[in-house]
Amino acid sequence: MRAIVVALMLVFCVQAAQAIDAGPAFEDPALQARYERLGRELRCLQCRSETIFDSNASLAVDLRRQLRELIAEGKSDDEIMQYMTDRYSDYVRYKPPLAPRTVLLWAAPILLVLGGVGVAITVILRKSRLPEDDPVDPGLGAS
Amino acid sequence: MWRYLLPVGIFGVLIAFFFAGLGRDKQTLPSPLIGKPAPEWSLPRLDDPTQVISSKDLAGQKYVVNVWGPWCVGCQVEHPELMKIASRKAVPMIGLTVPQGALVDKQGEPLPLEDVWSEMQLGLRWLRELGDPYDVSVFDQLWKTAIDLGVYGAPETFLIDEHGTVIHKHTGPIDMAAWERDFLPKIAPSRSTGG
Amino acid sequence: MIAELGHFALILAFCLTLPQAFFGLVGAHARKPHWMRVTNGAVAGHFVFAAVAFACLAYAFYVNDFSVLYVAQNSNSALPTFYRFAAVWGAHEGSLVLWLFMQAAWTLSVAGFSRNMPQGMTSRVLGVLGVISAGFALFILTTSNPFERLWPAAVDGRDLNPLLQDPALAVHPPMLYAGYVGMSVPFAFAVAAMLEGKLDSIWARWVRPWANIAWMFLTIGIALGSWWAYYELGWGGWWFWDPVENASFMPWLIATALIHSLAVTEKRGLFKSWTLLLSITGFSLSLLGTFLVRSGIIESVHAFASDPSRGLFILVFLGLCIGVALGLYAWRAPRFRSQAGFAPISRESFLLFNNVLLVAATGLILLGTLYPMFLDAFGLGKISVGPPYFTVAFLIPMLPLAFLLAPGMHASWKRATFERTKRLLLTLFAIALVLGIAIPLVVYGWHSVLTLVGVIVALWIAFSSLIEPLQRLRKRQSLSASVLGMSIAHFGLALFILGATIVESHKEEADLSLAPGQSTEHAGFVFTMNSLREVECPNYRAIESEIVITRDGERVAMLHPQKRIYRVQQNPMTEAGIAGAWNRDLFAAMGEPLGNGAWSLRLQYKPMVRFIWLGAFVVALGGLIAACDRRYRQRVAAEATSPAAAADAKPA
Numbered sequence: 001m002r003a004i005v006v007a008l009m010l011v012f013c014v015q016a017a018q019a020i021d022a023g024p025a026f027e028d029p030a031l032q033a034r035y036e037r038l039g040r041e042l043r044c045l046q047c048r049s050e051t052i053f054d055s056n057a058s059l060a061v062d063l064r065r066q067l068r069e070l071i072a073e074g075k076s077d078d079e080i081m082q083y084m085t086d087r088y089s090d091y092v093r094y095k096p097p098l099a100p101r102t103v104l105l106w107a108a109p110i111l112l113v114l115g116g117v118g119v120a121i122t123v124i125l126r127k128s129r130l131p132e133d134d135p136v137d138p139g140l141g142a143s
Numbered sequence: 144m145w146r147y148l149l150p151v152g153i154f155g156v157l158i159a160f161f162f163a164g165l166g167r168d169k170q171t172l173p174s175p176l177i178g179k180p181a182p183e184w185s186l187p188r189l190d191d192p193t194q195v196i197s198s199k200d201l202a203g204q205k206y207v208v209n210v211w212g213p214w215c216v217g218c219q220v221e222h223p224e225l226m227k228i229a230s231r232k233a234v235p236m237i238g239l240t241v242p243q244g245a246l247v248d249k250q251g252e253p254l255p256l257e258d259v260w261s262e263m264q265l266g267l268r269w270l271r272e273l274g275d276p277y278d279v280s281v282f283d284q285l286w287k288t289a290i291d292l293g294v295y296g297a298p299e300t301f302l303i304d305e306h307g308t309v310i311h312k313h314t315g316p317i318d319m320a321a322w323e324r325d326f327l328p329k330i331a332p333s334r335s336t337g338g
Numbered sequence: 339m340i341a342e343l344g345h346f347a348l349i350l351a352f353c354l355t356l357p358q359a360f361f362g363l364v365g366a367h368a369r370k371p372h373w374m375r376v377t378n379g380a381v382a383g384h385f386v387f388a389a390v391a392f393a394c395l396a397y398a399f400y401v402n403d404f405s406v407l408y409v410a411q412n413s414n415s416a417l418p419t420f421y422r423f424a425a426v427w428g429a430h431e432g433s434l435v436l437w438l439f440m441q442a443a444w445t446l447s448v449a450g451f452s453r454n455m456p457q458g459m460t461s462r463v464l465g466v467l468g469v470i471s472a473g474f475a476l477f478i479l480t481t482s483n484p485f486e487r488l489w490p491a492a493v494d495g496r497d498l499n500p501l502l503q504d505p506a507l508a509v510h511p512p513m514l515y516a517g518y519v520g521m522s523v524p525f526a527f528a529v530a531a532m533l534e535g536k537l538d539s540i541w542a543r544w545v546r547p548w549a550n551i552a553w554m555f556l557t558i559g560i561a562l563g564s565w566w567a568y569y570e571l572g573w574g575g576w577w578f579w580d581p582v583e584n585a586s587f588m589p590w591l592i593a594t595a596l597i598h599s600l601a602v603t604e605k606r607g608l609f610k611s612w613t614l615l616l617s618i619t620g621f622s623l624s625l626l627g628t629f630l631v632r633s634g635i636i637e638s639v640h641a642f643a644s645d646p647s648r649g650l651f652i653l654v655f656l657g658l659c660i661g662v663a664l665g666l667y668a669w670r671a672p673r674f675r676s677q678a679g680f681a682p683i684s685r686e687s688f689l690l691f692n693n694v695l696l697v698a699a700t701g702l703i704l705l706g707t708l709y710p711m712f713l714d715a716f717g718l719g720k721i722s723v724g725p726p727y728f729t730v731a732f733l734i735p736m737l738p739l740a741f742l743l744a745p746g747m748h749a750s751w752k753r754a755t756f757e758r759t760k761r762l763l764l765t766l767f768a769i770a771l772v773l774g775i776a777i778p779l780v781v782y783g784w785h786s787v788l789t790l791v792g793v794i795v796a797l798w799i800a801f802s803s804l805i806e807p808l809q810r811l812r813k814r815q816s817l818s819a820s821v822l823g824m825s826i827a828h829f830g831l832a833l834f835i836l837g838a839t840i841v842e843s844h845k846e847e848a849d850l851s852l853a854p855g856q857s858t859e860h861a862g863f864v865f866t867m868n869s870l871r872e873v874e875c876p877n878y879r880a881i882e883s884e885i886v887i888t889r890d891g892e893r894v895a896m897l898h899p900q901k902r903i904y905r906v907q908q909n910p911m912t913e914a915g916i917a918g919a920w921n922r923d924l925f926a927a928m929g930e931p932l933g934n935g936a937w938s939l940r941l942q943y944k945p946m947v948r949f950i951w952l953g954a955f956v957v958a959l960g961g962l963i964a965a966c967d968r969r970y971r972q973r974v975a976a977e978a979t980s981p982a983a984a985a986d987a988k989p990a
Contacts, residue, residue, distance in 0.1 A: 020929025021849040022249055022938045043722045045172065045295035049580060051724075054573055058244030059295055062286045065251050087293040089175040094724025101718045105709050105727070109734040112701045116694030116735075124687050127608075130679025132752050134607050137676065139539045141605035141751055147671050150615060151664035154622070157708075158657045164635050164711050165646050165653065172720055249932060 019056045025068045035071055039064060041094050042084060051094065174293055174312040181208075181301070181309045182291035189240050189266055189280035192256060196237075196281050198307065205330055206235040208301040209277070209317075210289055213265040214243040215297040221316035222273055228322050229276035233330050234302075238277035240266045241297060245286045259284050302326055341406045344394025345485040351387035351438065352475035354380045355468045358445075362465020366458045367533070374461035381442075381449045381464055384471060388442035392435050395484055396426050405491030408432060408484040414497035414906050416877040424508030425498040430632060430648075431484035433511060438478060440512070440519040441471050448523060448548070454973050455544055462530035463523075470522050473655045481648045497877070497906035506566040514559030514586060518624040520552025521589055524596060525621035528614045529663050532670040542604035542613065547965040549600055549617075550823075553593040554961035560586050561954035569914050574847065574925050574942045576950055579728040581636045584707045585627030588700050592620040595696040597961075598689050606751060608678055608686060611671035612693070618667060622660040623700075629656055636711065681753035688746030688754075695739040702731050733788075740795045740835065744802040747828060763802060770797035778840065782945065785843040792839030800832035823964025830956025837949025846943040849929070853936035854883075861943035863924060864888045870935060878904045880913070883937065885926050887917060894924070899939075901928045923947050 026032040039053030046057035052064055063084075070080045084092050096102045133139075176182075185197030209225065211218040229236055242262050246254045263282050270280065283289050292301060302311040310329050313321055358380035365373030395408075399422045404410040412432070413425045427436040445467045452460040478484070501507070527545045531537040563586065568576045577583065596616040602609045630636050633649025680686040706723045714720055744767070748759040756763065774794030778785070803825045810817045846861040857866040868884040880902040887894045897915030904911060914927040922945045929938035 020927065020938045020940045022851040022929075022932055023849060041724075041726050043724065059286075062245045062290060065245065065247065066290060068251070086175060087290060088295065089172060089293075089720065091172050091720045091722055094722050095726035096721045096723055101713055102709075102721065105705065105723065108702050108705050109698075109731040112698035113695065113735050113738075116698040117691070120687075120690045120694045123690060124680075124682050127679040127686070128682050130677060132679060134676050134678035137538045137607035138678070139603075139605050139607035140543060147611070147668045150618075151661065151668050154660060154664050158653065158661070160708070160712060160715055161629070161633075161635060161653055163715050165633060165649050167635075167714065169634065169636075 019054055019060065019064070021064075026071070031071055034077070035068060038071075038077065038080060039067060041081075042067070043092050043094050045088060045092065171314045172295070174309070176293055176301075176309040177312060179309060180307050181303045182288065184281075184283075184288040184291065186239075186281035186283055186288060189238070189263055189270075189282045192260075192263070192282065196279060201235070201237070201303075202307055203305055204235065205302065205304050206237060207326070208237045208239050208292070208303065210239045210241060210292065210294050210299045210301075211297050212241045212243060213269045217296075217316050218298045221298050221318075222276075224316070224318040224322075225276040226274050227319055228317070233327065235278040236276060238270075238275075238280035239288060239292075240280055240282050241286055241289050241294070242284065246284050253285055302329060304329075340394050340397050341403065341485040341487065344391045344398070345483065347387045347390035347394060348435075348438075348475065348479060348483075348485070351384050351391060351442070352472065352479060354384040354387065355472035355475055358384060358468030359465050359472055360468075362461045362463075362468055363533070364465075366461040366465065366530075369458070371457060374457055377461050377464045377468075378449055380468070381445050384468075385442040385446045388439045392426075392439040395432060395435055396423060398485075399423065399426055402495070403491075404493070404495050405488055406484075407486045407488040410488050410492040410495045412495065412498050414495040414877065416905065417495075417498055417503070418877070420505075421498055421503050421508065424502070427511045427515075428498050428502050431478070431482045433515070434474065434478045434482055435484055436512060437515050437519060438471065438474050440515050441467070441474060441522065444516075444519055444523055445471065448526075454971075458534065459530055459541075459544070462533055463526045466526035466529045467522060470526070470659065473659065477648075477651050477655065481645070481651055495906075497904065500878070500902070500904040500907060500909050500911050501570065503877075503904075504566060504570050506562050507570065510559055510562040510566060513555050513562055517552055517554075517556030517559050517593075518586075518589065518627065520548065520555055521593060521621040521624045523548040523552060524617040525663070528617035529666065532614065532663075532666045535670060535673060537610050537614070537674045539604050539607040542600050543970065545617070546597070546600050546604060547967075547970045549593065549597050550961045550965035553590070553597055554958045554965070556586070556590045556593055557954055557958040557961065560590055561951050561958070564954075565951050568947075569916055569925075574845075574914070574927070574940070574944065576841075576947065579725045581707050582627075582631050584703050584728075585623075585630045588703055589620055589623040589627065591696050591700040591703070592616055592623055595693045595700075596620055598692050598696075602686055602689050606678060606680070606686060608676050608680070609690075609693075610674035610676060611667070614667060614671060614674070616693075616697075618660065618663045622656070622663075623704075625652065625656045625659065628652060630707075636707065680751070683749070684754045685746065685749040685751050688742055688749050691742055692739060692746065695735040695742075699732060699735040699739075702735070703728065706731065737791070737795075740799065743828060743831075744798045747802060747824070748805065759805065762805060766801040766805075767798050770794050770801060773797055778843075782840065782844040789839055789843040792835055792843075796832045796835040796839065799835070800829055803828035803832065818969075819967040820964050820969075823960045823962070823967070825960070826963060827957045827960025830953045830958075830960055832953070833949045833956060834953030837946045837953055840946035841944050841950070844945050845947075847940060848942075849938060849940050851932050851936045851938050852885075853934060856936075858941075860941045862889065863894060863943070865926065865941055867937075867939075870937070873900065877906070878902045878911075881928070881931075883915075883926075883928060883939075885915060885939075887924055897924070897926045899926045899928045901937075918948060920948060921946060 024032050025035050036053060040051045042052045042063065044050045044052045044055040044057055044060040044063070046059040047055045050057070050060070052060040052067070067080065070083060075083070081093065081097070090096060096105065098106055181198065183198045185195050188194045188196055211221070240263070246259050246262060248254055266280070266282070270277070292299070296314070298316055300313040300317050301309055304310050311325055313325060358377055361373045361376040361380065365377065398406045398409050399413050400419070402409070402413065402415050408429070408431050412428045413422055417425065425432070427433040445464060448467065449460070449464055524545050527541065527548070531541050563583070564576045567578065568574065596613065599609050599613045599616055603613045629649065629652040632652065633646065635649060706727055709723050710721050745756070745763060748756065748763060771794055774797050775790050778789055778793050806821055807817055807825050848860055850858055852858060852865070852867045854867050854869050857864050864887065866886045866888070868886055870881060870883050873880040873882045880900040882898050882900045885897040885899065887897065895917030897917055899915035900913040902911040902913055903909070912927050914925055917924040922943060925942035925944060927940045929940065931937055
């Protein structure tokens, strides 16, 4: 039975028509830019791989309307994200908030780069003390 | 030379995760509302939009909110099971009828009642023809309450306790097995399950 | 009948992989030349039967044989012939047949171009490839038979997914698979070297052209996929950090690291165990991509219909192949330590940094893609990791890499003093600095520091990649294909960085409504909707609007965006109208009818967007040229330095 439901949910998602509004939601370009940015940070729960800004799923349409209302009410970005996560959990955020469980994720780029550079420096220090050529296999560089 | 063993170790851990992840359900999302107060709502009755029912009217008792719509195929699958569950009369059942997306005009303003009425008729006809499992049905034209409840695909079923706290959520078509497994034990302490 | 023939060919193809694997591996181990010779026959036979199976499936599509389930599910009598052929790999089963065929073709090429190699090595490589082919053939036969009959036959087919009815996407999977499968060749060479217990710089020379070609196919495949997403999904984006895109990007990053690391191994006999590890990782990530796409373990728009039993098969196969290879690595890699060194500033050091940064980038994409799965497995809830994370995270390793590229290209082996090039490089950097600040500001205006940084580094790479070819040209010196290919590939990368930076900084898009006769201004252009008309095609009908674009009263272009409904699956599809020029795209996509002839439209101005794919194709071209270097076709004169190779070459 679950399979049926999943199949049905997918039916709503295969439509490859993106959501296009009839006009800008806000006269003020700054508000419009915020609307687009936030809309692109929110994941549509009906069409799981689309943002609510891009998706044509009915839930995405409704959440876009909700987002417009919240911006028009003058809510801050944090308040809007809180509103969404209160209802749909962190799953709705494409940019996971920093929390104990996501520390590793957000630290990863820096850790990986620093770790890589550390390894590289260790290798270079060791190698710089060795003779330039290995008599057994000098490489084919000269040829 | 532990560093030469590192790749195979990392790989082993990855494979173990994939193995564990293979059979897991990717569709159902946990509700952040469990253990939190249910959102307050007041909505028109499906059969009589002049009357408004609100969550306050139901306070002080356990009840079930079933989110459904006549357009939703999963709801069709669920309906016979829901009739059986309702016949046990364990708790009051509220039908939260939703359209397929909020009924608004191009500017995003709510459509007037006369334009919404045909949509409500579809729901009423469904209940008339297939049977009505609900004690009362309300209509959420704008998906406002549905969004407050974190609904992302009908059908979804919520169990709310005496204090207005959400204590369980079932996503997708409910059946007798899920009802007996997940709902009844949470209902039982205050009410007998006999019936 | 044809379908049964195809199925039979598949079974025979599988059967022949067994002697290929057995005689290849065991023959080399037991040093029996006549056993090893059997391998070549098995390879040829396997190729023939894989080709027959593929041809049978293609034929079933060509004649609209809807008694074959797979054809009925993925084709339709109204589908144009070209797409009927492309539909062969339009879904899971057929794409695996394509995969098997590609694998057979690569194996055959390795067998054919192996005259420079000792028989034992060739035989082991073919044996390992045989094991991989066997796994895929078995996978098709047990879980995904494309020749399954449908009884009674369908009257007509359910049609190819309209999204896939597109020239770029018809070519995208073969290219991508050629790359994925190609990564199995360096993998097989790595395993063969570990089995033999011997790895020298000649080995690296054998592997380099194969790694280059596989990498080239990956580059083209990914670029085509991105190009397709740009105009066909209708969103105007070119990269979405979708898990499936990530799955194809990770092998590419590792392959990029590999071709650089192989250079060090060939020229200097260094980084041997690291090269081995990259060869293994590259192919594991190819397999992992396949697993992720087909097992339903992650959510993606591009995922195939998921099936846990298929997922389980690939997972077990992945575990065995890669587990054994990595186990072998832990056992044998310590032998390959080189005693040679290099100065802290040398080409070796630059390439080492190139490698660690590329691997760091791969690591963080892997982590970001799998992080939701990890949390879920620990019961820590469900989260999403999407574009806002990846765009930030990916730049952290990539920015330093880009800045190291220009000096790295000109560093000499062993010890780099930059005696001849120091002033030139600094001058070019100064020019890039001035132009990189001036041009974007004058042409597009201020956006952010990052924009300027991107343009500066792109120009610096572009200029300095031209130094060597131009200098040699001026002095009338010969230019090897390797150096030329490297220069071209780096120049292509510069074009890509330029395009990506400018378009992401200065794109302009707007949603609006327009009716015939109305105009609007967007990004300095005037868009006028002339007319709306209905279009009838055999497999779809569409509403098409004609939009004329003018600038300062002069006509610039005419667009014909369509909103299509495909007849069989009844999906609405957006076919964007794009007017391309070298320095910008103008893009219009139709949304919904709003009544009174008005439609919602999305208009986009995409400056320099074509440089993204142009750059990618130039990069791929560089890879191809480098792979054609004459020295790969010559027998290595220094063979005497490696006693084992010489001994192998003698008749036993």
